[in-house]
Structures are given as C-alpha cells and as structure tokens.
Amino acid sequence: MKIVAHCAVWFLAFCAVLVSPVILIFCVPLMIGVTADVFEMGTGPLLAVLVASTVAWLLASKPPMRAFAKTVLRSAVPVGGGKRLAAAAAARQAAKSIS
Numbered sequence: 001m002k003i004v005a006h007c008a009v010w011f012l013a014f015c016a017v018l019v020s021p022v023i024l025i026f027c028v029p030l031m032i033g034v035t036a037d038v039f040e041m042g043t044g045p046l047l048a049v050l051v052a053s054t055v056a057w058l059l060a061s062k063p064p065m066r067a068f069a070k071t072v073l074r075s076a077v078p079v080g081g082g083k084r085l086a087a088a089a090a091a092r093q094a095a096k097s098i099s
Contacts, residue, residue: 039047059065 059069
C-alpha cells in the first residue's frame, strides 16, 4: 500500500509540472486583461484617491513630515501683503528709455 501512495504522489507531482506552464501561459494574460478591464471601468480615479489619502496620512502621522508640511503651507504669500510686495518690486525697477 505504501508503494501505491508513493507512486500517486510522484504522479501528481509530474502532472503539476506538466500543467504549470499551461497555467502560466493562460492565467498571466487573463489577469492582465482583468486588471485592465477593472481600471477601464472607472476604478482608476478611486485608486488615485486611495493612494493620495495614504500619502496624506503618512505626511500627517510622522512629526518631522508634519512640520515640513506646515512649513510649506505657511510659506505662501499672505493675501493682503501680495500687492505690497508686487508694488515694492516694481518700484525698485528703474525705467529705461529705448532711445
């Protein structure tokens, strides 16, 4: 009885070796096609939102990254002072004549 079980295991292993290239040849293109169809149906934007939310969560969860994000957001020119900065830069420019 031991020999039958041993031969059955070897037979199944041999069949698995013979069938595995067929599985790879047919299943890999099938999975690529299914993935392309899923993205085509409109889950691409959903995936983009999930990736962006993950990046935002990582930025907010780490203290050094949180400080970096605050610095970047605070470095913008204030709304009221923007005109004064533009006027000051324009005043420094000397008028040049074309003659």
